[in-house]
Amino acid sequence: MSASSLRIALVGNPNCGKTALFNLLTGGRQKVANYAGVTVERKEGRFMAPSGRLLQILDLPGTYSLEANSPDEQITRDICAGTFPGEAVPDLIVCVADATNLRLHLRFVLEVKRLGRPVVLALNMMDTARSRGIVIDVPELSRRLGLPVVETVAVKRGGAQALIERVDGEVPAAAPRQPDDAGDRADLHAQVRELLAATVTMPRVTAEIDDALDRWTLHPVFGLAILAVVMFLVFQAVYSLGKPMTDAIGDGFGWLGAHVAAWMPAGPLQSLVNDGLFGGLGTVLGFLPEILVLFFFIIVLEESGYLPRAAFLLDRLMLSVGLTGRSFIPLLSSFACAIPGIMGTRSITDPRDRLTTILIAPLMTCSARLPVYALLIGAFIPIHYVFGVFNLQGLVLFALYLAGILGAMLVGWVMKHIRRDKSEHALMMELPSYRLPKLRDVAIGLYERGMIFLRRLTGVILGLTVLMWFLSTFPGAPEGATRPAIEYSFAGYIGRALQYVFAPIGFNWQISLALIPAFAARETAVAALATVYLVGGESGGLGQALAGQIPLASALSLLVWFAYAPQCMSTLAIIKRETDSWRNVAISFGYMFVMAYTASFIVYQVTRALT
């Protein structure tokens, strides 16, 4: 430790507000949510204390004990013990505890104290504790623990002032290190009870409102009905709220493209700007509102504390298909993107359950597929209200999400029946207090998601769109050519070669070609289709071009393909990274390809026979 810097590790039970505190101290924007297991890796940030001292803050995954069971808990254990490769032992451990739930959290505080490192206890969520009538005798608690204790409210500006003042001062003396012993560990519970009796007055163990809501949300029948209604309304809203904005952006880009093209001299640059940038990229950008609407609901659900309840409700169902309720939150995260979902499986203790969850997570419909779904639904499904209320397009979108979930359950069920270990693991999960989502957090979350989308758009999607335009434009048609120029281009040749594979499922050469860039980023399929059709001379928007060029059977087949198809390369890379096995990557790619091809083949052939 140098006099001018201090290395501080934030540790504590899951969902006690470590990351919120980290964000408050460092100005970071790491993801926070109201459930256990959001942080699964160490995060580092810096903060200049009022004295001018540099504080290096480590945000570590939450753990209930230093006897780690899951990979995320192992990170915390090893960093605290100073055995993490390449990581210096922290100079100071700030143990964060939820002031509304000290019965659970103080046990870990006692365990950390035994490490023999300097420790400060931060009693977080003190505002909630006070509003629930919980009174904590902080000086007495500090005296009995032999540790400095400070009060914090990590979600309020200035809520960490006491902590900053404490860590900016002299580093507290470390308690003597105590050897780990099973008998002593059992004794920790008795010590917690004593501490609580002496220092904490708590009118109720849980909040009254939580109990009242849980009577409904955890009800075996009404709870499931509430969950189904919530999910259904989310997907209805994605289409009903997002579609008008998407149409407006699409029209705006069409108008802008036409004006810019009219201003530029004819030539390859004009074609690139009009067909590639405005046509291709503009079409993808148009789907940003729908993605943001989806994320709005995901963030609100994450913040509210409802998701662990949903996991609890679905535990029995998930057990029947070889999963556990613990898989629910990683799978739900996969609706945003499979990558954080797969990383989120680090909170699953059992390696077998973790692998199953990793392999099925890509079947959850990630937000990158939303533009493809929205495009095809808009082009082929009429605007019609079922029972005068439900938007048919929204219903189809819901059905596609459901198809992904059912596909995942099917794969889980098959894996359950062919694996050696058939034991079932009980779900142990903390149910947090309900919380009204804060407008600022929701706004920051949406801003972050929007920026991620725009970074993808102006990075890899832009690159792929330009390449797709190049392949669709060069070489030009030879003299005396009778077919459209694009059919003589590189894209035309590649697309027709691929069509041999995809013709049985109803894909024309343009769609077959668009599947290649989609492997790098799913949304690029939309940009690629727009570019190929615009270069091919189509006008009036991609939706109209598709409706005029491909039959309904092919459109439905393509929708089903995207529901099950092998994921983008980043997902396969993260499967390799998390499982350390190429075999699992091959299994994941192989089963999804077979599943997607089979489902698309059935849908295409059946629809063709019926229409």
Add this chain to the structure above:
Amino acid sequence: MSGGLLVQYVIVGLAVLASVWIVLRKLARKTTNRWLAAASIHFNQPNRGALARAFGRRLQPTEATGDCSDGCSTCGACGPKPPAAARPGEPMPLEFRSRQ
């Protein structure tokens, strides 16, 4: 070919080259990092001029700082980072054990 058209082809050519680079960086991060490191060493030699050395230093690939947990394309770290749990005594690699 007119001068104006030539300029258009040059701009389009540069845009296509830049796009190839962007896509390669996304799909083959390790390989492109190796290329950048080799180019960086080539330019950053003591016998080179200050400008070439500065260019060499700029080419030096940086380690990804994020961890992908917020979503794809947020950190560009897909691949190079070793798994956090791959330490002795821990269940890595994860393997599927089928019924005998």
